[in-house]
Amino acid sequence: MSVSENQGFNTRAVHAGQAFEPRTGAVVPPVHFSSTYAQDGIGGLRDGYEYGRGTNPTRDALQEQLAALEGGSHAYSFSSGLAAEDSLIRALTRPGDHIVLGNDAYGGTYRLISRVLGDWGIGNTPVDMADLDAVRKAVAAHKTRFVWVETPSNPLMKITDIEALAAVAHDAGALLVVDNTFASPYLQNPLALGADVVVHSTTKYIGGHSDVVGGAIVVNDAELAEKIGFVQFAVGAVSGPMDAFLTTRGLKTLGVRMDRHSDNGQAVAEWLLERPEVEAVLYPGLPSHPGHELAKKQMKKFGGMVSVQFKGGEAAARTVAENTSVFTLAESLGGIESLMNYPSEMTHASVKGTELAVPVNLIRLSCGIEDVEDLIADLERAFTFLK
Numbered sequence: 001m002s003v004s005e006n007q008g009f010n011t012r013a014v015h016a017g018q019a020f021e022p023r024t025g026a027v028v029p030p031v032h033f034s035s036t037y038a039q040d041g042i043g044g045l046r047d048g049y050e051y052g053r054g055t056n057p058t059r060d061a062l063q064e065q066l067a068a069l070e071g072g073s074h075a076y077s078f079s080s081g082l083a084a085e086d087s088l089i090r091a092l093t094r095p096g097d098h099i100v101l102g103n104d105a106y107g108g109t110y111r112l113i114s115r116v117l118g119d120w121g122i123g124n125t126p127v128d129m130a131d132l133d134a135v136r137k138a139v140a141a142h143k144t145r146f147v148w149v150e151t152p153s154n155p156l157m158k159i160t161d162i163e164a165l166a167a168v169a170h171d172a173g174a175l176l177v178v179d180n181t182f183a184s185p186y187l188q189n190p191l192a193l194g195a196d197v198v199v200h201s202t203t204k205y206i207g208g209h210s211d212v213v214g215g216a217i218v219v220n221d222a223e224l225a226e227k228i229g230f231v232q233f234a235v236g237a238v239s240g241p242m243d244a245f246l247t248t249r250g251l252k253t254l255g256v257r258m259d260r261h262s263d264n265g266q267a268v269a270e271w272l273l274e275r276p277e278v279e280a281v282l283y284p285g286l287p288s289h290p291g292h293e294l295a296k297k298q299m300k301k302f303g304g305m306v307s308v309q310f311k312g313g314e315a316a317a318r319t320v321a322e323n324t325s326v327f328t329l330a331e332s333l334g335g336i337e338s339l340m341n342y343p344s345e346m347t348h349a350s351v352k353g354t355e356l357a358v359p360v361n362l363i364r365l366s367c368g369i370e371d372v373e374d375l376i377a378d379l380e381r382a383f384t385f386l387k
């Protein structure tokens with residue numbers, strides 16, 4: 001079946017791009033591994049298919065599914081989140097352009113923008129995205145092409161008002177790019193709030209099973225789409241067929257997973273809040289979180305990511321990080337299994353010593369879909385090592 005905009009999220013997730021195969025009726029469309037396509041006479045393409053870097057039916061199916069779930073007209077799938085970001089920046093900026101980004105942006109995003117694209121003439125200014133006056137000032141000080149935000153941010157879980165930020169960007173003739181990796185399209189749709197571009201690391205919640213690396217760009221504008229599509233084709237950092245298939249399979253269950261991730265995140269955050277060893281719990285689902293009301297407005301639920309800071313400083317954070325067993329100490333997030341991360345030495349090691357550095361007493365939890373009693377028991381046991 002084909003899907004319509006008025007159908008619910010889960011219906012679109014299961015069916016968008018997934019029409020059964022017409023010859024056999026196979027309910028799951030086959031994975032197309034072919035790198036090239038036979039032509040009916042020179043230039044006689046079947047349905048536009050010519051060569052695998054340019055188009056592939058399995059990737060097309062994923063792109064259709066991503067567009068349907070983010071409420072965009074076009075989506076493009078890449079071999080990683082950073083490959084998507086690199087293609088986006090190369091498609092839509094030119095030397096001399098500037099990017100104003102959150103001062104707690106994902107470390108890899110900052111590294112790409114500052115250390116790779118900086119040498120190609122792209123400037124950047126990191127700012128606190130919750131401070132709209134500071135953003136306005138930074139945007140006006142340069143030839144700003146992108147305002148780039150993550151909300152919730154990684155790993156400080158700051159919430160930024162997407163609608164207000166879109167207005168700031170548009171007033172200055174810039175585009176608003178939202179990295180929607182943490183929320184996923186189930187919890188938040190930035191395009192509907194005025195953003196121009198959504199990027200994802202599909203490695204995280206969208207793939208959802210920690211078994212595939214990928215990225216995506218979604219837009220709702222034919223002109224932007226054409227430029228991004230050209231770079232995807234001309235540079236070729238595309239997702240392979242098997243990666244696209246795994247990502248599609250994960251995406252079909254995103255809604256049910258996010259409901260459970262959110263329930264578990266909320267329960268873990270509330271448990272942490274009561275613990276005397278804890279200095280602060282950073283989770284937008286807590287009424288004490290400064291972005292709580294805003295998150296309630298622009299997100300459906302609050303997700304599975306919880307950051308926590310310890311009174312015992314770096315030593316306490318490291319002790320808990322190294323003494324859990326249901327939570328696995330590993331980079332990445334958003335899979336069905338719970339993960340534990342010490343950002344300042346792991347995911348965010350690349351921003352150590354910069355203004356984007358993460359507090360050393362902080363650990364970041366990606367709450368999986370296990371039974372929450374087991375997650376809490378695991379933390380409780382790790383906390384006994386703090387005495």
Ligand SMILES: *Cc1c(COP(=O)(O)O)cnc(C)c1O
Pocket residue numbers: 080081082083106108109150154179181182200201202203204213214215
């Ligand atoms: C992981 C991540 C990225 C980078 O994606 P990769 O798939 O690892 O290249 C970008 N932004 C956020 C918020 C991420 O968590």
